[in-house]
Amino acid sequence: MAGGERTFPRKRREEMLRVAAELFHERGYAATSTADLAERMGIQRGSVYYYFETKEGLLLELIQDVYGRARASLARVQAGDGDPVAKLRALIEDHVISFTTNLIPGALVINESGSLAPEHRDRVRADAAAYEAGMRELIEEGRRAGALRADVDARLACMVVLGATNWVHRWYREDDERTPEEIARAFSDVLIAGLRPQTGTSSPPLSSST
CATH class of the missing domain: 1.10.10.60 (Homeodomain-like)
Known part of the structure; x- marks a missing residue:
């Protein structure tokens, strides 16, 4: 009992x-x-x-849970085997799968984080910053290893990846003909390909410098 x-x-x-x-x-x-x-x-x-x-306590816990899962994914990826690009691919795929299988909480992070009180916004921003820093480091490691473009700006590349993956909630539906895993793989294929060294091209560098 x-x-x-x-x-x-x-x-x-x-x-x-x-x-x-x-x-x-x-x-x-x-x-x-x-x-x-x-x-x-x-x-x-x-x-x-x-x-x-409070009502805000509900929103805060929902948002923190999303970031908690994201940071746990980052920790698993960082501790795992594989080169930096394989780890970056795994992180991207984890992110997409999380947003497709937890559509509503993911949407709340994007749409309602600004509704939190300043001290709570600071708390979730710290979680977001830690996650972004981990992703940037994977990109930097891939660049230093020669597996990603030498001219890539890690901060900008991280924003590109997050901008694409965070937007999944706007179009994905549970009855999509592709599984979350298939979508995640397609995202990682496209995003990683854009960061790979390009030979025989004169494309401008992916850099935030002006």
Whole structure:
């Protein structure tokens, strides 16, 4: 019985996060109230505060969970075998798969991070900066090894990769004819190819310098 009592609040909390994510995605964070959440779940409004002190606490946890998974993926990739390009490919594919299999939380990171209070925005920005720094280092390692273009600007290349992969939530649908893994592979093929050394061409350098 005691085990069941411990499990029930955890399951209800997880359900609350899932429903809150759906509502924030459907209506926007600002337009969603705790009363809306309670109504969707069929509970009293006061019950929401048993699990979360504020509405923002729900949004913060949803966003932090996305970054937590991203940083865990980065750590796995960094600790794994393979050259820098293989690791970069794995990170790109993990990112795309995460955004296609967790569409709503990923969309909230992109669309609603600005709704957080300044101190909470700073917290998630620190997570984002750590993830971006890890990706940039993989690009730098690939460049130093000669596996990626010598003229590549790692910061700009990182922004290109994230700009492409973060936008998946705008067009991907669960009934897409391609699996998340297939889409992830296609993304990594295109993005890595753009960073590979090009022979016999006079294309301008991928650099942020002017």
